[in-house]
Amino acid sequence: MSVAPEAKRIKTNTSKATDFLRGICEIVVSKATAGVDPEEPVIRLQSPEELKAKIDLELSASAGSYEELLETAAKCMDYSVKTSHPHFFNQLFAETEPAAIGGELLTAVANTSMYTYEVAPVFAVMEDLVLARMRASLGWTQGDGIFCPGGSISNMYGVNLARHHFCPEIKTKGNAAAGQLVGFYSAQAHYSIRKGFSFLGLGSENLIVVPCDEHGRMVVDELDKAIAKAKEEGKKPFYINTTAATTVLGAYDDYEAIADVAEKHGCWMHIDGAWGASVILSNTHKTLMKGCERANSVSWNPHKMMGIPLQCSAFLVQTPDVLMQAHCANAAYLFQKDKLNAHLDTGDKAVQCGRKVDVLKLWMAWKFLGDTGFEARIDHAFNTAAALRANILARPASFRLVASPESVCTNVCFWFLPPSVRGEGAPAEGSDEWRKKVHAAPVVVKQKAQEQGAFMVGFQSIVLANDPSPPNFFRMISIGPNVHPEDMIWLLDQIETLGADC
Amino acid sequence: MSVAPEAKRIKTNTSKATDFLRGICEIVVSKATAGVDPEEPVIRLQSPEELKAKIDLELSASAGSYEELLETAAKCMDYSVKTSHPHFFNQLFAETEPAAIGGELLTAVANTSMYTYEVAPVFAVMEDLVLARMRASLGWTQGDGIFCPGGSISNMYGVNLARHHFCPEIKTKGNAAAGQLVGFYSAQAHYSIRKGFSFLGLGSENLIVVPCDEHGRMVVDELDKAIAKAKEEGKKPFYINTTAATTVLGAYDDYEAIADVAEKHGCWMHIDGAWGASVILSNTHKTLMKGCERANSVSWNPHKMMGIPLQCSAFLVQTPDVLMQAHCANAAYLFQKDKLNAHLDTGDKAVQCGRKVDVLKLWMAWKFLGDTGFEARIDHAFNTAAALRANILARPASFRLVASPESVCTNVCFWFLPPSVRGEGAPAEGSDEWRKKVHAAPVVVKQKAQEQGAFMVGFQSIVLANDPSPPNFFRMISIGPNVHPEDMIWLLDQIETLGADC
């Protein structure tokens, strides 16, 4: 192959680029494995102004140098939150698996899109295999699936497929082709379903809220009643969203009972398992997913409990063809029948065109850990959560569980009862004064924890079965294999220390 | 801070994990800088069965080892397409900037989500700054923006904001609140707009096609007529999609003239600049974007012409508040007013919840290259495309340009006239026989090129102004700074060689 003269081939600064990338890799390797030093702060809290003063973020017309860039990049990392830190409990993602980090690094240099076999041969075969493995773990023997940019988009795929299944003409004619479609979700369901009903032109008011019990589980009779009522009002029920571990309380709905109601009314049942579907890989905890084999579709985010770097979110459907039928557009420039292996082109199953390779990092973690490795990781997280609950129950003067742990994930929600509501002269339990002080405590504790970089944990006030607007309560999420029961004792001690004058 | 006993702190296989990640980094650094060796095959073509035989892709119950994983991962990379190779012309993305690769590697270990300042302080400030920089380059003095998972989703944000601007009640009541909404796009526009009209429940048939001229540019009078006709039919025109470099021909629409029509009819004008908006950074070529200062919204993918690793797609809007108004859901668990710097939380501007950090890699490339560096990269791509056109015009017996290069990006579309349509006894130009042979040639040439790993270039047959179903033609995309005019001569020679018996 006669090619351009070699002289032009050599990139001007390859050696400089290589040194730069070696420097980046030093940071990468140290960050990826050193995230377990609890003495290191979780965050070096700065205001936006302080960040702009400390890091040269401004862009300029003239070129910089690799040396300066490496220095500035290192500062960006220093002032970023260490989300793999054993005291990062703030979100539903935490410590990642090194094998998966390796996959994400390779994905960056592979730099291709998933839409055709032609440009992603290995990853197309790999995705097909991994999605089939995930469907099998749910007890399904057939179906289809795809990786989406996050659980919200996965959930919207569920709404869209339910809509297409109910009335295929909507794809060409619009929602008007089907009268007033209505869906159902629980009071504890994730807000992405509501965003989906707005984005898909169905309207958030056509997503009917079904109340939950005190564990955060959808009350199935209320669902049945709500569907019947909607039918009487001439509306068209088509979709029921259930949740496999709600975002705050971690509750699992009763999929068997809800599947019966769905079948009775001809509705599509989706399980939003973005957070909690991973428990299916644990022989001890998979019973929480009982009935998932009857779901029409499931969303499952390995980037949460399975320690895969963001983003890694699978959308799985039990009917084989509906994903392609709902989303295809047969763009002639991209999908040609006369190309090699065109039958393995996944692009037309997505609403995206270009689609990131999110499967390699998951496959590498699964290859390294095996099923047993994921099981051990998940069981460890449950044990740590159980230890925290036990410690909370052992310190009733200062802490109180929000919901008793029945069919719940590794979420532990609890109130901190600050000194100002204990002992003599304290306001009566449940009084406005009492609620105000309990409500304010987490704000103070969290700010101090952030200022010291000690730990990061979420707090919120959301609707509960017995209290529409309860005082703020902490939501501790246990995920990381490097978080141990002793850390839970430390956390409670820290909250008491930082909340000493609340 | 008393923490868990140190013994528990040490991750069992940290040293093994560190060695593994060092091995991964060796692959990463070599791939990221060695992508310029033209002797190396672009692809080692395999069937799915061959891949499964050569790479141990199967997952198992039991754990593997880091050593085995590193070996298998290296094989996955060997059989993956080298999209930074100087002879990879297949898609609208190609050779990436090492500075941006560095950013994507750091993003993997930073592993956080963009939804709140709390978990992404540096990146929240950085995204705000970069998006403002991009709006300024379009000539805008205000507005908002966000990074989306690809141009298709960015384009759907444009449709959704146009819909919200036209009828805000749709967010709660659904599309029914606004009668029959209709949008307009050109015959050369990207299919993601059609997928958007289906996904958003508007219906693909309510997206009206406007014909193009022979350069692939929307015919503005036809747009005006189509809107007037829709109004007569009682429909509600609300959205006009224009394209800044169409996917195949690379054409830029006339944004000034179309903005006049949009204003006249009260329609939102979106510019789909996923591929071609980057030219705004070149003083020579920015005139192609003339009129973009009048657009309501623009989508712009730095992961295409600017060499940023997938995915990096900005959605920009000129009205400051409509993005938040259209998408917010005020989820209490995530967005609390009483948290630090809550005003910098971007999460509620997205339809996603978790959102990947796609800004760091772009910021690092911009920091290293400066405006001048991106300008040089873009001008180089235009020069290489011009060289290819000149060479095609100089070889009329074998090649023919599909459209003359008026207001066009670095796309070069051309027919290859195989030997069987040249010389004595050749079928008459334009006859069915002639068209059949021209149509078949690229399929043969491409397959051979893939089998040899010589180069990868796209071909297709799409609607043209003067031919509704033309014979297949090649689409050569010039992006890479390491692709030179000599490579274009080599490419034409290769096509002739591989097509010698067509």
Ligand SMILES: Cc1ncc(COP(=O)(O)O)c(C=O)c1O
């Ligand atoms: C003009 C145009 N718009 C939008 C897109 C979609 O961009 P993405 O592939 O990032 O979804 C493309 C992709 O090729 C395109 O060429």
Ligand SMILES: Cc1ncc(COP(=O)(O)O)c(C=O)c1O
């Ligand atoms: C139950 C549930 N569903 C969906 C989502 C959305 O997932 P993502 O953040 O990946 O969009 C979340 C995120 O926290 C969640 O907890």
